[in-house]
Amino acid sequence: MSIIKESTRPVFPFTAIVGQEEMKLALILNMIDPKIGGVMIMGDRGTGKSTTIRAIADLLPQIQIIKDDLFNSHPTDVDLMSDEVQEAICQGRNLSVDFIDVPMVDLPLGATEDRVCGTIDIEKALNEGIKTFEPGLLAKANRGILYVDEVNLLDDHLVDILLDSAASGWNTVEREGISIRHPARFVLVGSGNPEEGELRPQLLDRFGMHAEIKTVKDPALRVQIVEQRNQFDQHPHVCIQQHLMKQEQLKEKIAQARRILDEVTIDFELRMKISQVCGELDVDGLRGDIVTNRAAKAFAAYNGRHNVVIEDIHRIVVLCLRHRLRKDPLETIDSGTRVNDVFCQVFN
The missing domain is CATH 1.10.8.80 (Magnesium chelatase subunit I, C-Terminal domain)
Known part of the structure; x- marks a missing residue:
């Protein structure tokens, strides 16, 4: 029987990304202070929006969570704990802790409200009296980054839910008189192509920052970007190794900024x-x-x-x-x- 090894997909190094300084700065500042309120990135197709957003998570230090908790609850910060964890701590139970990478959650365009917010198993609640919650993407993104590509094509009511959760830091699911809430503190990052339509001004205003991305015109810079991408596709680990020192320096700079x-x-x-x-x-x-x-x-x-x-x-x-x-x-x-x-x- 063959054993398939789990391998982590290599991430393009953030420090290897050429140009697009406005987008990179907006993302870095939101990592330093998530209360800025996220960032909306609008620009032409093929300008590295998704690559840059996925690369930023790699620069963040691991976070401490309650082991096996569905919501990445913080061991000491009450605002970042689920109600169950708070109750367990009040009862004096010892809870194991663990370290994980900062969650980076992609929200697909076709996602339903249940998939985003989570859902309550009504049948189990009525028959057995047990509140069983099936967590959604907001639960998985707690204390991390929630990325919505083509956010301008997402249903307005879903964008509204995302922005409400990002602003309040909590997600509440109510069905048939049963209510469950959990922490949902994340950096909301949206990207889109303005040719496919703009977000409504009321929704756009609620993103903390807005970066506009243009296609690079300089031929020398374009060649550099293409070569770098080809090198990464062929030898990803070599490319990552070449930028390791710059990555570590930027990582430390962000960590120090968070401290002060x-x-x-x-x-x-x-x-x-x-x-x-x-x-x-x-x-x-x-x-x-x-x-x-x-x-x-x-x-x-x-x-x-x-x-x-x-x-x-x-x-x-x-x-x-x-x-x-x-x-x-x-x-x-x-x-x-x-x-x-x-x-x-x-x-x-």
Whole structure:
């Protein structure tokens, strides 16, 4: 009898990806501070969106979980524990812990609501009085990354569910008077091709950041990208080995940024100017102000600083605000340019 060995599929190294700095920065900042609210990546077909998103998970340190828990519950943080784990801890039971890689969950376009949220076995509940929960993709993605390719083609009500869970950090499933809830804290990453349709503005606004990706035009750069991809396809482990040192350096830089994030401060004057920029751009609500503040702090932490400076805000402001602007059908100027122009006026 032949034994098939389990092998981990090689992941293209994040540090080997050429160009697309805007997308890479947005992903890194969301890994440093998941409360930024995820990232929407819109761009042409074949520009490496999926490759980059799958590569980012490889840079994150393993997480500690309660062993065999369906929801990747944290051993000490109550906000990241399922109700069952909290109950077991209150009863003084000893629970085994384990380390796993950060979950990276793909949500297929044809997924049903039960597949996404999970479902309750009503028959078992009625006959045996046992609440049996079949976890969905939100449970598997807890404390990890949930990736939706072609998010602009996903049913609006499913996008709504994803955004609600990502914002609240909890998923609740209710059927026939039976209710089960579990933690669902994840970084939501969506990608899509604008030619296939845009997301509704109400949904788009709830993504923390928005990166726009363009096809590389420079022939030399295109050749470099093709060669790198061919090398990885033929000898993946050689390619991974070549970038190992850069990967480790970036991994440590992200880990260090996470450690100091809570100590980073942003002066009142800079916060006032961020809100002034949002006001002059006529951004609805306060989500733009909040996300810009968070992202600026994450960028400062990424650069090892405890204070936000103007350059930090400049680097992230377009990513945080371009998708929150009211669209004018007669406006020909690019949204990123508008944000940048107002930023320069306010910050002089």
